[in-house]
Each structure stands twice: as structure tokens, then as C-alpha cells.
Amino acid sequence: MPPHIALLVNPASGRRRAAILAVRLKEALRAAGARVHVYTGRSAADSRRLARLAVSDHPDALVAVGGDGLVHQALQGVVGSGVPLAVVPAGTGNDIARAFGTGRATARGMAQAILAGRTRPSDVVRLTLPDGTRRYYMSVLACGFDARVNERVNNFRFGVGRAGYLIGVIAELRTFRPIDFEIDIDGRTIAEPGMLVAVGNTDSYGGGLKVCAGAESDDGLLDVVFMREASMGRFVRQFPRVFNGSHMGLDEVRHERGASVTIRGDAGVGFADGERMGPPTLKCEVVPKAVEMLDPTS
CATH class of the missing domain: 3.40.50.10330 (Probable inorganic polyphosphate/atp-NAD kinase; domain 1)
Structure with missing residues (x-):
């Protein structure tokens, strides 16, 4: 056949x-x-x-x-x-x-x-929403500043990509305030104000912003990047480092890895794969090698 x-x-x-x-x-x-x-x-x-x-x-x-x-x-x-x-x-x-x-x-x-x-296996992330609904995502879940930017960008009447994302960043900076996050990573807890948290199966979102630089899609773990509270002036200066992943070395950035991550806090709404998911509480669980991805180099 x-x-x-x-x-x-x-x-x-x-x-x-x-x-x-x-x-x-x-x-x-x-x-x-x-x-x-x-x-x-x-x-x-x-x-x-x-x-x-x-x-x-x-x-x-x-x-x-x-x-x-x-x-x-x-x-x-x-x-x-x-x-x-x-x-x-x-x-x-x-x-x-x-x-x-x-x-x-x-x-x-x-x-x-x-x-x-020809295929290769990839992990995916099972996301449980506050109402118990479950969804799967492949790239990054974002909560906080970046998610609010995404919300703005999605309402733009023109095309997005990096230029649109930067416009959204500038607009959000006018009103953003740090969020009191509580993040559980395999039983380890982060509880402090922060600017954003990202849970990645792969490394980037927003057209190449490497927020979870180094994340691998087949290692059975999620990469959690938490940006602690910072003055808006310093945040504005340092946030562009997300474009190449160099933000990972900043003192304000905490990087953890785990198989299960739960996010709580008044973060507004979370986005996964660029799609609107809903507000925390959000639970992310890695599902190892759940999908066979076709190899584009065949």
C-alpha cells in the first residue's frame, strides 16, 4: 500500500x-x-x-x-x-x-x-490547568512578564516575530510589577517575588528567544528558569540577553531542573507553545519520549 x-x-x-x-x-x-x-x-x-x-x-x-x-x-x-x-x-x-x-x-x-x-523520540509536557483540564505542550510554558507580553502581542493587528515581541515588551514595562511566585520543583520550593518563570522542554519561544537555553527535548527533565525581582531599570537592561541565552549567568536568574513543576501566584495567565492556557495554579509533568518526531534531515 x-x-x-x-x-x-x-x-x-x-x-x-x-x-x-x-x-x-x-x-x-x-x-x-x-x-x-x-x-x-x-x-x-x-x-x-x-x-x-x-x-x-x-x-x-x-x-x-x-x-x-x-x-x-x-x-x-x-x-x-x-x-x-x-x-x-x-x-x-x-x-x-x-x-x-x-x-x-x-x-x-x-x-x-x-x-x-526516520524518527527520533521526544519528551512532551503534560500541563494540568486549574479546572483539571490536561493539555500537552512541546516547547516552553511562560508565566509572568513574558506571558503578559505574549497576551499583548496576540492582540496586535500586525505580524509578530521579534519586532512585535519587542514592542510588546516596551508596552508591558509601563505597568508591570513583580509577582509573588511559589514554584515547586520535585519537592523543592521557590517562594519569592519574581519577574517571570519559564518551564521548558525545548529552549526557546517568541521566535528564537532562548529563555531556557540548554534545554533538551529527550532528557526526561524540564528546565525551570526563574527571574528574581529586580529594579525595572536593571530588568530593562538585562532582559534582551534572553535573545542569546546569556541571561542564564545573571545573579537574578535561578535555573533548576525536574520532572514535575507546579506554579502558583497571581501571574495573570500562562502561555505554552505560544497558546493561552490560563492562570496558575499550573502543574507541568514531563512525559518521556511520548512522541516520535520525523527527522527533517532524512
């Missing part, structure tokens, strides 16, 4: 670049002999529903064509299913694709890599 590939597409992603890329990829896959079914999500909830529907048909791979938000929805379908996940970057941030070495390529090249079928 010919290989069966499911394409999950967010047509609006990347200023509609995803729609164009999905058509080219579909044609390349079919030209290579694959049977292709395209699922087009019109919203986050619709994409999540379609991901589960696609996986129920037991394809040889589910391919997410879009940004980190679409990958997040695809993840809800593939965890525990045995269906490999491929990521074709067509969004603005593409942090998950970057973490797995997936760059821009021709449709033919992407089709060849998908059909080669």
Missing part, C-alpha cells in the same frame, strides 16, 4: 504562506506515490479536533504545516497514538521546528524527508 500522510494546515499562518506551502507539499507527496489527506483548521479548537480525527485514521505521519500554535494542536492528537509528527515551519516564530532542526526547504525535499520515515 502507498504511504498515507495526513496534512494538518492552518491556512492563515505566516500571512497565508502555509496554505501555499501545503498545496505544494501535497502535490510533491502525491507525485512520490503517497496517499494524502488534507485537514484545514479554521480555529485552534477546530485544528485540535481535526488532529484527533486525522490520527484516528492511523496515517503513517501527521504533518503540521503552520506555526507553533498549530503544532500544539497537532500534539493533542498524536501523544500516545504512535503516529509520528512532522513539523513544516510556516508561522512567525517556528520555535518548535527550530528545536528539531527543521528549516525552510523545497516541497520536494520536505516530501522526501517525510516519506523516508
Whole structure:
């Protein structure tokens, strides 16, 4: 039988670049002999529903064509299913694709890599929300200053990426105040005011901001980065170091690792994979090697 590939597409992603890329990829896959079914999500909830529907048909791979938000929805379908996940970057941030070495390529090249079928296992994070709802995420959960910036950026009427993120940072600095966090990491507790906390399975968010620099997606642990309270002047000067990960050496930054992390505090709302999750209390638990990621270098 010919290989069966499911394409999950967010047509609006990347200023509609995803729609164009999905058509080219579909044609390349079919030209290579694959049977292709395209699922087009019109919203986050619709994409999540379609991901589960696609996986129920037991394809040889589910391919997410879009940004980190679409990958997040695809993840809800593939965890525990045995269906490999491929990521074709067509969004603005593409942090998950970057973490797995997936760059821009021709449709033919992407089709060849998908059909080669080589995979590597990745951990994911099971997130429990205050109402008991469980979601999975692949990259970083953010609470505090960065999450509030994300909330602002999501309401912008123009494209995001690093430029949009910086505009959001400037806007949030006008009103932000340190948050009284309580963070439990495998029984170890951090209880003090801080600027932000990030729980990462991979290292970056926001289009390449390495907030959890050094995090690895297959080590069975979560990286927790806590930025202690600082004057706004120092915070403004030091926050740009997140762009290259050099903030990890600051006295204000505490880096811990663990398998289970619970965040409490009046932090507003948390974001995971760039998607709005809800306010603390938020519990993160690593699920080792829960997803097979298709190797883009095949």
C-alpha cells in the first residue's frame, strides 16, 4: 500500500504562506506515490479536533504545516497514538521546528524527508490547568512578564516575530510589577517575588528567544528558569540577553531542573507553545519520549 500522510494546515499562518506551502507539499507527496489527506483548521479548537480525527485514521505521519500554535494542536492528537509528527515551519516564530532542526526547504525535499520515515523520540509536557483540564505542550510554558507580553502581542493587528515581541515588551514595562511566585520543583520550593518563570522542554519561544537555553527535548527533565525581582531599570537592561541565552549567568536568574513543576501566584495567565492556557495554579509533568518526531534531515 502507498504511504498515507495526513496534512494538518492552518491556512492563515505566516500571512497565508502555509496554505501555499501545503498545496505544494501535497502535490510533491502525491507525485512520490503517497496517499494524502488534507485537514484545514479554521480555529485552534477546530485544528485540535481535526488532529484527533486525522490520527484516528492511523496515517503513517501527521504533518503540521503552520506555526507553533498549530503544532500544539497537532500534539493533542498524536501523544500516545504512535503516529509520528512532522513539523513544516510556516508561522512567525517556528520555535518548535527550530528545536528539531527543521528549516525552510523545497516541497520536494520536505516530501522526501517525510516519506523516508526516520524518527527520533521526544519528551512532551503534560500541563494540568486549574479546572483539571490536561493539555500537552512541546516547547516552553511562560508565566509572568513574558506571558503578559505574549497576551499583548496576540492582540496586535500586525505580524509578530521579534519586532512585535519587542514592542510588546516596551508596552508591558509601563505597568508591570513583580509577582509573588511559589514554584515547586520535585519537592523543592521557590517562594519569592519574581519577574517571570519559564518551564521548558525545548529552549526557546517568541521566535528564537532562548529563555531556557540548554534545554533538551529527550532528557526526561524540564528546565525551570526563574527571574528574581529586580529594579525595572536593571530588568530593562538585562532582559534582551534572553535573545542569546546569556541571561542564564545573571545573579537574578535561578535555573533548576525536574520532572514535575507546579506554579502558583497571581501571574495573570500562562502561555505554552505560544497558546493561552490560563492562570496558575499550573502543574507541568514531563512525559518521556511520548512522541516520535520525523527527522527533517532524512
